[in-house]
Amino acid sequence: MHGGSYKTFPEARAKRQELLGDDLKRWNEEERRLFHHMKIMKQRAAQNFKNATKANGAETRWEKFVAAGPPPPPVADQHIFVRLRGADAARRVAKLEKLAIDNLFLPFSEEIYHGERVGLIGPNGTGKTHLLKVLSGENQPTTGQITFGPRTSVGVFTQVNNRPDFLGRECVDIVLDRISEEEKAMKTLARYGLRNNARQKFETLSGGQKARLEILRLEIEGHNVLLLDEPTDNLDIESSEALEKALDGFEGTVVAVSHDRTFLAQFDRYIMITDDGEVYALPDYEIAMAGLSEPDKLAGLRLAKPLTRD
Template sequence: MSVILSHVSMTYGDDHLYAGVTFELHRADRVALLGRNGSGKTTLLRLIGGALTPTAGHITTAGRLAYLPQFTDLPEVPLLDAVRPPALDEALQQLRLAESGLTDPTHEVLNVYGAAEETYRLLGGYDFDQRAAEVLHELELNPGWNAERLSGGQRRRTLLARLLLTPADTYLLDEPTNHLDWPSLEWLEGWVQASPAAFLIVSHDRAFLDATVTRCAELERGELREYPGNYTEAIAVKRNLREARERQYQAHQRKAQSLEQERVNVQQRAASTDRYNHKRKKPGNKKFAKMRAQDVARTLARRAKALEQRLDRMEAPKRLLTEPNLVRVALSGGADGPHDVLGLSNVALAVGDRPLLQGLTAHVRRGEKVAVVGPNGSGKSTLLRALLGQLEPSGGELRRAELAVQWSGQHGEELAAFSTQREALLAADDCLTPQRMYEVLAPLGLPRNLEHRVQDLSGGQRTRLSLARLSLTAAQLLILDEPTNHLDHAAIESLQAVLQSYSGTLIFASHDRQLVADVATRYWWLEEGELRDVTDLGLETRGNGGTP
């Protein structure tokens, strides 16, 4: 058994993150850790990794443990040295120190050298350079690069490479798919599937979780619930469980209401019977009639009391709270407008003096949904900038019809011109009243203060503010660059439903393979400076040796 959590609780000041969490991770288990942004997923990984101490409860780990954090620094060394595991680096230093003593090979010196060499060998030191070169190649990294000068995406992939080269019995992966393109994602999936180690994975990539995990644990409202299967299977189980619990709860409510109504009726009858009126009785033994009425009243009262006790003993089934849907926007764009939306004829694009794309020829018609896909650095964002008119082609002709366009950048770049949420919303619709602005912000989980500064919003909040602006614009063309950035699973699925129902024209770039598969009707594949316009991405990937 690799990891055991027993009644773990975590509190930050007055904020109770979770309480009584119990969880086990066994050898060869592959588990996804799910939850909304801020639910404590990263905190739980850090607790297991030993970086934090729980407020209550116990965490037990066995064997070697490796943790991939979302953010960390890298030393200013060649990349090959940066990805060497700390234990192996220490073993290498000890081996070199032992080698220096071989000039005087006493029995003690030879024993020290033998022990150091054995440790280095067991940690995989002799074939490390070869293994490291293979991993770096798959992650599109050069062993000779200086780790201190890497881009954000390259640094992330370097951290992942170091983790993959660290022998461990348990791997804790916090967003391992960030900044990976499709080929790297599929390679990482294969690596996880082939490893005998245990994995606890936090990832917003639904396709990655479907391919790698066999169990899901979800942090929700301070509790940890487990569901069998990969991500899609686990969500289906959760949905069915929620629906079954809701049916049980509603059946209980109907039964309780029926018993309560019966109790009230019996109680009223008892009270009425007990009010004996001798004037309404026929001549005869009125004393006997009164006694009989009192007996009936007492019987009815006992029955009412029994019904009340039965109601008290009825235990309502535990009702799973309705899951809030943070992204509730309905895009108002329609199919109105010109039939021919975009046309590219032998277009060339360059960044500075460096040619990036050439010979781009494609056509987009009204209502089509085009996904721009390809390896990192292939020019996806550059192409979207050109379609928006932010970058002039260095050659060829790019035609765009006169229509309303709305766009969203990877990091909310379109929001840079606005100081407050009010300004950002009014720029999308200058007729908005304050009440309407509140109605737009509230369902998206954004601050209610209209004067809240845009620069103070988190990455996820900036993405949702961009979505709020989209919902206010009757755009006929949407151009989105990585629209799922910083969104959790529930928000991504809501966004996906919105884009599927959108009746206008959509062009978007995304690393979310599930979003691409479920929303796009065609694909522009960018690679080696060229664009291939395809309608079946599966055929395209199979044509490239099975790797997109």
């Protein structure tokens, strides 16, 4: 409770909001640091079993930190933010009908619309990557089908460390493969925060800059649906943030598998696959994180919609 006068309340409230925001920011930064450290240790353990104990310890520290939960967020002002997607917002890009993969998830139906950011979440081994590969056409479902809307073009984002066809080439030249006018190419690079790197050789770019260039390329190649599988896994924190900014510039639909909670916070809604093969639609980040923390209580969560039940 504020003990001062009404006149000093806005200032006191703003200060408290700032402190709460700082606490939450520090928590998110520490969670992401622990998450990336755990991933690095697991990669090392895969190469040398002597690192297995350290990897398990890193995973335990991350899990305990997440289980303890973040500090309370600032109380949001009643400002409504809407991601503007124009006239195409109502256009369905994919209709999933009775889709199932044996031993992974039960038949479910769902629709994905233009401009949405959809996170595929759930425990390891539940079929999230398999579902992404079904969406890309790489794999086939056991039952069911996917119907894509007209003008839908699916692109798959991969973390590019080496592109022989890009080596020795400047960013602007790579973009000019698809955009014939240099002025337009420069404007496109600017939209992805790469204007100052236009004359830089591809191999000298940072991981985050390469990620942004890859998303730019997918967009100018005509893809309006991007599929991403653990896109921040091998990126440092700075590169992960650069990837998030690049996705903000992408005007189409994004569907991503991720365990990175900071990355997932940017998404509009979520589809969660559980260990027993059930599939749920979760409308916001708060409910999605609650579902991940206590999956056994998922069915009772507010607004959690089961997709595997008629």
